[in-house]
Amino acid sequence: MIEIELISLVAFLLIAFSIGSNDTSNAFGICIGCRIISVRKSIIPLFALVLIGALFQGDRVVKTVGYELVATSVQISAVALIISAVIIVIANIRGLPVSTHQVIVGSLFGSGVAFGTSVSVETLSKIVLSWLLSPFISGFLAILVFLSIEKFLRHYNFLQVEKILKSLLLCSAVVIAYNMGANELATAIAPIARSRDYHSIAFLGAISVSIGAFTLSRRIAETLCKGITTLDPKSGLSAHFGAGLAVYLFTILGMPVSATYSLVGGITAVGLLKGVRTVKFRVLKRIALNWAFAPILAFILSSIASKIYLWI
Numbered sequence: 001m002i003e004i005e006l007i008s009l010v011a012f013l014l015i016a017f018s019i020g021s022n023d024t025s026n027a028f029g030i031c032i033g034c035r036i037i038s039v040r041k042s043i044i045p046l047f048a049l050v051l052i053g054a055l056f057q058g059d060r061v062v063k064t065v066g067y068e069l070v071a072t073s074v075q076i077s078a079v080a081l082i083i084s085a086v087i088i089v090i091a092n093i094r095g096l097p098v099s100t101h102q103v104i105v106g107s108l109f110g111s112g113v114a115f116g117t118s119v120s121v122e123t124l125s126k127i128v129l130s131w132l133l134s135p136f137i138s139g140f141l142a143i144l145v146f147l148s149i150e151k152f153l154r155h156y157n158f159l160q161v162e163k164i165l166k167s168l169l170l171c172s173a174v175v176i177a178y179n180m181g182a183n184e185l186a187t188a189i190a191p192i193a194r195s196r197d198y199h200s201i202a203f204l205g206a207i208s209v210s211i212g213a214f215t216l217s218r219r220i221a222e223t224l225c226k227g228i229t230t231l232d233p234k235s236g237l238s239a240h241f242g243a244g245l246a247v248y249l250f251t252i253l254g255m256p257v258s259a260t261y262s263l264v265g266g267i268t269a270v271g272l273l274k275g276v277r278t279v280k281f282r283v284l285k286r287i288a289l290n291w292a293f294a295p296i297l298a299f300i301l302s303s304i305a306s307k308i309y310l311w312i
Contacts, residue, residue, distance in 0.1 A: 004078045008192050009201075011081035015188045016205040018088040019100055019180065020046075020212025027177040027259075031236075036166050037173075043210050046177050051206040053181025054189070058202065060254035061183055065105060066190030069123045070112035077191035079309055080107040083302045084188075087294065098294055099258035101187045102131065106298030108191055114306030130255035131291075134246050135265025142242025142266035143273055149234055165233040172240035179247040179259055185209060187256040235274065239266030261291055 027049075028042040066072060084100075084107045091098035105127055112119045153161045185205045192201065243262040250257040264287055 004074050005192075005195060008074065008078040008081050009196075011078070011085045012188055012192055012201070013204060013208045014085040015081065015088055015100065015104070016185060016208035017212035017215075018085070018092050019184050019188065020209035021092045021215060027173045027180060031169055031173050036169060036233075040214070042173075043214050045174070046180075046213055047206050047210040049174060049177035050181035050185055050209050051202060053178040053183075054185045054202040054206065055181070055199065057182040057251055058186030058189065059198070060251065061186040061256050062190045062193045062198070064123065064127070064190075064254040065108065065187055065256055066193040069105065069120055069127070070108050071118040072108070072112070072191055072194060073115070073117065074195060075309065076108070076111045076115050076117060076306070077195075079306050080104065080111040080191055080302055081188075083107045083111075083298060083305055087298055087301070091290070091294070098290060099131075099260055100184055101127075101256040101258050102291070102295040103298045104187050104191065105256065106295030107302035110299035110302035111306045114303045115310070127255060130250055130253075130257050131261070134250060134257040134262045135268075137249070138239075138243045138246035138262040138265040139269030140242070141245050142238045142269045145241045146234070146238035146270055146273060149238060153234075162233065165237055169233055169237045169240060172237055172244055175244035175248065176240060176259055176263075179244060179251060180209070181206065183247055183251045183256060184259060190256075235267075235270045238270050239263060242266035242269070261287075 027046060028037060031037045031042070070076065081104075084103045087103050087107075088098055088100060105124070109119060109124060149165075153164065156164065181202070185202065189196075189198065189201055189205060240263070243259060243266040246262045246265075247257055247259050264284070268284060
């Protein structure tokens with residue numbers, strides 16, 4: 001039993017590492033792309049904000065995923081976290097934005113079904129609905145922010161506008177980094193929340209997130225900042241705030257939604273507002289296919305792995 005718990009912890013830390021490599025781009029990627037801050041300088045504030053978010057509001061998402069979705073056990077959590085870690089790391093190495101939430105939820109549900117434990121289809125339906133709605137809500141909010149910014153900044157000269165936008169962009173990065181702890185990291189903690197001290201595991205997770213951010217985040221940043229549409233500070237700010245507000249709203253509801261796909265929704269909406277030709281639909285299609293494929297793959301692989309574990 002101790003060995004299984006240790007494996008679960010290692011898998012969790014690997015997922016947290018992957019959250020850092022993937023979702024630092026959501027928080028500071030646009031700032032990095034606009035040369036407002038470097039990857040190195042973003043690590044310390046990222047660690048602090050992720051930890052604060054996990055400690056202050058992470059319990060809501062943990063309750064939904066770790067208690068209401070599946071009646072977890074040490075074995076179920078171990079299989080789900082291992083499969084999740086493998087999928088997330090491979091996606092990150094390929095430079096693809098992937099939702100930690102979708103992979104973990106898919107793996108956890110697949111493992112729960114295979115083990116024959118209590119699973120809640122109603123909770124899963126609410127989570128999937130949140131996944132579907134979050135990019136559109138993010139896009140809607142991003143457009144509102146974009147139009148408001150344009151109206152507000154009309155009376156300022158170019159240099160003043162640029163300075164204001166860069167400052168606000170950093171503020172929006174703070175919101176998303178906080179959400180990483182309250183939503184992303186909390187989802188990863190959820191499978192092992194029953195058997196571990198929440199505060200200590202959140203601290204270890206925040207450290208692992210920071211290490212992952214420093215190591216691998218640049219490739220995902222390039223996909224988000226340049227792959228979908230060209231982002232200037234005003235567009236980036238609008239997409240950031242739209243995504244940050246959307247994820248925070250779902251966090252209050254205890255729903256594990258992806259900052260990655262919320263940001264994609266915000267970036268796409270702003271790109272469409274600027275003109276259809278600015279949006280690279282080929283990249284968007286690849287991201288959408290990955291969005292649909294990841295939780296299904298996680299469910300299947302986790303189910304198979306769980307059956308093998310039970311057979312052995």
